[in-house]
Amino acid sequence: MLARATARLAEAGVASPRVDAELLAAHALGVGRGRLLLIDTLRGTELRRFDELVAERARRIPLQHLLGTAAFRHLELAVGDGVFVPRPETELLAGWGIEHTVPGATVVDLCSGTGAIALSVADEAEPARVLAVERSAAALAYLRRNAADFPAVQVVQGDVTDLGLLAECRGEVDVLLCNPPYVPDGTVVPAEVAEHDPAEAVFGGADGLVVIRPVIALAAALLRPGGVVGIEHDDVHASAVPDLLRSDGRFIDVTAHRDFSDRPRFATARRV
Template sequence: MTLAHEHPSEGTDRTRLAPALAAAANRLSAAGVASARVDAELLAAYVLGIGRGRLLLVDTVRGDELRRFEELVERRAQRVPLQHLLGTAAFRHLELAVGDGVFVPRPETELLAGWGIEHTRPGATVVDLCSGTGALALSIADEAEPGLVVAVERSPEALVYLRRNAAAFPGVRVVQADVTAPDLLGELAGRVDVLLCNPPYVPEGTPVPPEVADHDPAEAVFGGADGLSVIRPVIGRAAALLRPGGVVGIEHDDVHGPAVPDLLRQDGRFTDVVAHRDLAGRPRFATARRA
């Protein structure tokens, strides 16, 4: 992509930002990026080292800044995730390190995080299964007053990011383990107050955007033929880990609106099963209380 150099200042290699942003947005839109203008502005702000809201105060950019911006726009046009280009993903009040090998947290998961925060009393023990970047675990550590947060992740690649993100939170313990293991966190059985899980839940064969297909780890996206291969054992393990009255929240695919609440009811050890929708009205997560 080449952005036209318009109205350079006298004697300097400077370019007006507004036309460069417009050209970048057009390039991204043509490449199928839904949030083309927003992504262009975020990339420009990243290159300039300022907040996106301050772009209105910038009239021109230097030649080296323009070239860096063009390079990043072209990579985004190739459907490299925006968060990979920025090196971080915003999640509630956090900026989480992300990159190849770890699932990029989605804005809709902030709803499950908020629910978990609301149910975390001071001193509570909280478990986050399939932690990835640590988005859920670290949001609770950041916004509530838990006594202990345990973040469980299996992938060695994802653990690099999880440990980096968790380093600022001494009350968070990172555990490498498979969440489907029948003896997972056996030392906490019957002692957990809040258990959250954002597992791989997309049914295999479901078409996904290039950002997901080419960059998110498949093991963090797809959950077997029906998308429930991880959720089923997680429900059983949640029942074993939670204290009576403890609560569980599990994110799921929008095709699982009835299925996950039904699995919680069928387990027989939960009450107060509730299905929750996201801001677009799609089924997004289910919650329940340990009987």
């Protein structure tokens, strides 16, 4: 059964057909993926459900949409239509933010989406509060659902390109993190992204920097002296985002970071 499903998904162009087949089988059976080896028979209803899931995945519906959740660090986040599915690469930015969050800190997560970064910081560090900012009404529904069990997280509806955003926190933020839309317009992306991730969460204008530019200005306004910022970016922005941070004139210790595949992935800096 798994072999047939794997072949079907591979033929459809799915990047990890065996893993996806196993996760879909576990979901259909209501067991953990590690328990599949202990199962030697399936009921008819289970097999039909599995076949339906495989057919949908072969149509390049995101695996996470079929499962209803996306794994991110130690969390399982609710996802679906209207919200960007968090990627493993972003765990690196979240981890950097966690390392720089001291007990009692104020943390801001811009373009929060599902809340992956904000909730990871709240889960793994000891901030006094985490402000998770999102503009999209659809994404906000998932963000609020995911944040329900995290009392330190405050959900804020707002546009990160508004330099007046979070005016009450001006000069008081310790850590600011952002995974903005940054793919340059016209870039060819996988079907799962093109057809299911909201375009406003993926594409960042002709050069991919339309949102990042105001985010840098907003970070400079919100961070306290010595506070830090981390911004994820496209791999074509290896020098562009660090250069924008330097040219702002209010940041020092600008550093470029690479992802699991050794591609440029995010930049960090410290507020003067």
